[in-house]
Amino acid sequence: MCNRCSTTTARAEVWALLAALVAGAAAHAQPALTAEEEVGRRIYFEGRSSDDPAEGISALLGGPGGTEVPAWTLPCAGCHGEDGEGGTEGGISPSNITWPALTKPYGVRHDTGRQHPPYTESTLKRAITMGIDPAGNPLHVAMPRYRLTHAQAAALVAYLKRLGTTRQPGVDADALRLGVVLPPAGRTGPLGEAVRSLLAAWAAQVNDRGGVYNRRLELRFLTPPEPAEERRRAVAAWLDEEDVFALIAPFMVGADGELAGLMAERAIPAIGAFSVDPQLGFPLNRYVFYLLSGYPEQGRALVDFAAARLQPAPQRVAVIFPDQPSRARAAAAIRQQGTTVAAEGAWAAIVSRPYPPAAFDAAAVVESEQRAGTEAVFFLGDEADTRALLAAAAARRWRPYLLLVGPLAGNAVFAAEPGMTERVFVAFPTLPGDRRPAGLERFEELVEARRVELTVPPVQLAAYSAAELLLEGLERAGRDLTREALVAALEGLYRHRTYLTPDLTYGPNRRIGALGAYVAAVDVAGRRLLPQGDWVTPR
Structure with missing residues (x-):
């Protein structure tokens, strides 16, 4: 087993990286839909x-x-x-x-x-x-x-x-075209190259084994611009040109709503989307399948954990977050879940406190919340803001329960003062222990046989998991492949084992495979995370 694939890395460090970041000639004659x-x-x-x-x-x-x-x-x-x-x-x-x-x-x-x-x-x-x-x-x-x-x-x-006469985009008698929307160039550019090399190697491996129902896989890649609306336009234009059947692991961070909406408009399945803010409103977007929970679902799991486990139960609870769209939606999900808890009598009140992005006055926030009698804080700031909050709390000797989303807080969880041991709790969408030998061996076989450079292993593992999920769906959908057949096949997965992620379950009303989170307490002195029981699925 290669050292670079080690599963001993603390999961806060691992997942912070991600958050920073039929056919034939006659068929081709069919015009596209107006x-x-x-x-x-x-x-x-x-x-x-x-x-x-x-x-x-x-x-x-x-x-x-x-x-x-x-x-x-x-x-x-x-x-x-x-x-x-x-x-x-x-x-x-x-x-x-x-x-x-x-x-x-x-x-x-x-x-x-x-x-x-x-x-x-x-x-x-x-x-x-x-x-x-x-x-x-x-x-x-x-x-x-x-x-x-x-x-x-x-x-x-x-x-x-x-109806019944249109050809399936990207499907030929001997080929299947799949698209990959990479992270934008610039600060996330290295992630894009890591995903490109991994998925190209994966497709080559599948083709060497005979493809999927004797169709070879052909990948098309796009590196779009970063601004959300520009990214949407670029992806739309690329889809017009490339004629792809489905997307593998599209990078949607920073443009989650824009790209999910585009996938629904084009009826193009997007499998294993990279997202911190899954789009789960009703009616449900049928075409985007997520592997793991985003910030809102991790936050909701933290609420249920806190309601069941924190003793004595906090009476005043605050949700503190930078006032930007993805964090605001996560805060709203936490407050909605917390309102249910309050209605059941566990908490007296739950309040929201947004702050200007990139202008977090930790000292003022801590002083205000301490005076208000806040006993538990759900905090959605990034690693720097989390460090600032912990330092300000230590300066005033304020020790509330602190509940964090791991991919946001990163290694700042270990900056708490010793008196906060087991008062800081962190949610994670996956643990290194989810990566079991059967999955790691397949991944490492691919990496070594195809000489893939593992520059960002967590991201490359996630892309590989997305590709394998798509392959499972394609095989279940059968030779007479359609997009709707793929969607139906994936909806039929129940506790599907990837051996690299938590088990995945989808359905007509579910698009996050691993819905929920693990919760760990922080041992400050030992600089380690202490898992707090089993997986938490939010109510």
């Missing part, structure tokens, strides 16, 4: 036309006077299938809604005896929105009635005309 058809595709698969809540779609269940629900809970594809050909769902047989089936010149006769002339665009819109077929018959009561605008209805019909 903008209108793309909107229709989102309605068909996701039950929404965009990410704007103001453009939300609802569906009426049970006919007139029935129950109204968000359409994203009942997308068309849920019953009619990815290809529109229907099947059997809960004892009901949804119709074939491909355009040729809907527009048969001699009309359609259903198994129930209902018959009607062929659909036209206008009668199909009526069927979707009012539940009436071309002959004026009511559709089956299980068929929702969707409340669509004229533009949304037109877009859905436009997509239905293409």
Whole structure:
């Protein structure tokens, strides 16, 4: 085993690095979806036309006077299938809604005896929105009635005309193109080169073993600019040019929302995304799969740990954070979780205290919180701010419980004064102990056989884990590969062992494989972390 892969490094040091940071000729003839058809595709698969809540779609269940629900809970594809050909769902047989089936010149006769002339665009819109077929018959009561605008209805019909005929981007008879969005050039540039070399070696290894269902893997790389909006535009333009099927380990830090939104718009699976702020709002983004929890989920795990373990229970709790988007969202998640704890009577109050980024007045904050009687602090500053907070607390001999997110705090956790031993608790999304021999041996075999230079081992291990997760999904999806089949395959993973991360579980409503965190106490004198029991999954 190579020394560079040692698992003895303290996990605070390890993970701070990351935080700093079908087919054939005929298929190629199929044109890409138009903008209108793309909107229709989102309605068909996701039950929404965009990410704007103001453009939300609802569906009426049970006919007139029935129950109204968000359409994203009942997308068309849920019953009619990815290809529109229907099947059997809960004892009901949804119709074939491909355009040729809907527009048969001699009309359609259903198994129930209902018959009607062929659909036209206008009668199909009526069927979707009012539940009436071309002959004026009511559709089956299980068929929702969707409340669509004229533009949304037109877009859905436009997509239905293409349903089952569009080729899968990046999929050829003998090749599968995959994309890698690397970290931006500049301060994160070395991470990009580390990921590029590792994934290129991984793809070569897979190809030497026969590829995936006899398709060789071809990787396309992009090093985008750093500003979030510029990064989104650069990735969008690159996707237009490169025709990739899915993304491996895309680096989304600093542009999490922008890039996750783009993945949803383009319906492109992004597997093992590097992110400190996973985008988990409802309706859920179906296409981005994260390996590990970000700051919000680690913070929520800390709240549940604190509520169960801190004795005596703190009465006044403060969440102190730099006022920037990712930290503010993590603080909001902590406060929301903490409000539940307070409502159960464990804590009297939980308050938020933002401070200007790069202008942390630790002395003033400590004096204020000490006077207010704060007994526990969730702190989301970086390593320098954490050191400043600990120094200011020591100067005033203030010893609250201090709860930190490990990738942010880094080695500053060991700067606490001795009286803070076992009063400082740190959350981590993974531990070195998650890297078991079976996983390390496979990784080291790749590294040594392909002569990969391990310049940033934690990041390269994470990229490798993402690639192996994608490979698992591709193999489960089968030879007749589609993006929706890949998504469905990954959603079926339950406690999947990578032997390099905590076990991964996904599902229709879950996109973080290892949801939660480990929590460790800090032994200041011994400069070591003391794990506090098992994995904490936030409620």
